[in-house]
Amino acid sequence: MVKFVKVPPAHVRYVPASDELASKLSAEDVEQVAEIFHTPLTGAYTWNYRESDKTLRKLYKLGKERNWNADFDVDWNKTYPHTSSPMVEGGENPYETWPSFANLSDKEKLAFGWHSHAWTMSQFLHGEQGALLVSSQLTSCAPTYDGKLYAASQTFDEARHVEVFGRYLTDKVGVMYPVNRHLKALLDKILTDPRWDLKFIGMQLIIESLALAAFHVQKAIAADPLLRDILELVTRDEARHVAFGVTYMEQFLKSLAPNEIEERAQFAFEACRVMRERIVPTDVFEHHGFDVEEGRRRFLAAGQMDSFRNLLFTRIMPNLNKVGLLTAAVRPKYEELGLMAFAGLPNDGEINWAEFDKPLPGYVAAAE
Numbered sequence: 156m157v158k159f160v161k162v163p164p165a166h167v168r169y170v171p172a173s174d175e176l177a178s179k180l181s182a183e184d185v186e187q188v189a190e191i192f193h194t195p196l197t198g199a200y201t202w203n204y205r206e207s208d209k210t211l212r213k214l215y216k217l218g219k220e221r222n223w224n225a226d227f228d229v230d231w232n233k234t235y236p237h238t239s240s241p242m243v244e245g246g247e248n249p250y251e252t253w254p255s256f257a258n259l260s261d262k263e264k265l266a267f268g269w270h271s272h273a274w275t276m277s278q279f280l281h282g283e284q285g286a287l288l289v290s291s292q293l294t295s296c297a298p299t300y301d302g303k304l305y306a307a308s309q310t311f312d313e314a315r316h317v318e319v320f321g322r323y324l325t326d327k328v329g330v331m332y333p334v335n336r337h338l339k340a341l342l343d344k345i346l347t348d349p350r351w352d353l354k355f356i357g358m359q360l361i362i363e364s365l366a367l368a369a370f371h372v373q374k375a376i377a378a379d380p381l382l383r384d385i386l387e388l389v390t391r392d393e394a395r396h397v398a399f400g401v402t403y404m405e406q407f408l409k410s411l412a413p414n415e416i417e418e419r420a421q422f423a424f425e426a427c428r429v430m431r432e433r434i435v436p437t438d439v440f441e442h443h444g445f446d447v448e449e450g451r452r453r454f455l456a457a458g459q460m461d462s463f464r465n466l467l468f469t470r471i472m473p474n475l476n477k478v479g480l481l482t483a484a485v486r487p488k489y490e491e492l493g494l495m496a497f498a499g500l501p502n503d504g505e506i507n508w509a510e511f512d513k514p515l516p517g518y519v520a521a522a523e
């Protein structure tokens with residue numbers, strides 16, 4: 156049964172694991188919630204079936220060769236207790252001095268930690284769905300043969316990413332947060348804009364570069380070995396997607412007039428500003444009855460969170476620089492956010508082919 160809605164769900168859901176009894180499912184669990192969007196898509200056929208870009212074709216071939224399957228390449232039997240923190244020991248806690256947090260019992264603090272984790276994982280999941288929808292649009296819109304093949308292979312990658320994060324949240328976390336409004340606003344803009352290259356910039360250069368950095372951070376701080384395995388597999392694909400984005404956009408933008416490039420540079424900046432806000436887990440504060448504005452202020456003021464936020468931009472900035480979207484007009488705006496310092500770091504157009512060609516980690520589930 157499908158229920159059509161005008162806005163995404165706004166409440167936290169407790170999701171029963173798929174191996175739990177069907178009797179535990181509520182009507183809401185079996186109901187499919189769909190939110191309609193309209194898009195004026197400008198598609199393109201390609202009548203040239205000859206390979207024209209060696210880098211794109213090599214990325215496409217690697218994607219096929221190093222494909223993984225969540226049913227066999229992930230050991231879903233691995234367990235991690237909810238009586239332990241989902242984060243590795245020793246990390247700093249930005250809420251330590253916040254009375255609303257300090258007054259919680261140890262048990263409540265642990266529950267808050269799991270909710271924060273569920274929120275992060277939920278945003279990964281919703282972002283992956285966004286990537287699935289956008290890459291399927293790009294398959295139609297990309298004007299070249301190599302671009303279409305790659306976008307199609309990425310669409311299948313994103314389907315598997317939605318699958319693994321969805322399964323992890325359902326079977327291992329049990330709590331699902333709604334999509335963060337900043338992430339949703341950017342996804343809405345990307346999905347409904349008629350210009351394919353803006354979709355491309357928003358998804359391949361901004362959201363995916365940020366996701367790639369966020370997955371690396373999460374891999375370092377996640378205590379659950381199963382989650383680290385999942386992130387390892389997803390990160391391999393994302394690294395290819397971002398390399399595709401940088402390579403394709405660098406070539407395309409060279410064909411645009413300066414005023415058209417400027418328009419895209421402004422769009423990229425706006426997207427970065429929105430993504431910077433998306434990192435604050437205000438939905439978790441709200442759910443726990445905390446003062447949302449105070450929580451936001453504390454989160455943004457905490458020194459380590461500042462470096463964490465900035466760390467997430469260490470891939471976006473050099474990639475925007477590489478494709479030519481850090482124009483003289485937008486540089487001062489990035490400067491104001493303290494992000495220009497990252498522009499000179501290595502970019503994802505400098506492909507490490509040996510890394511991309513690494514065999515899969517090696518776990519193979521026993522045949523049933």
Ligand SMILES: [Fe+2]
Binds near residue numbers: 286312316
């Ligand atoms: Fe993805």
Ligand SMILES: [Fe+2]
Binds near residue numbers: 313363392393396
């Ligand atoms: Fe991706």
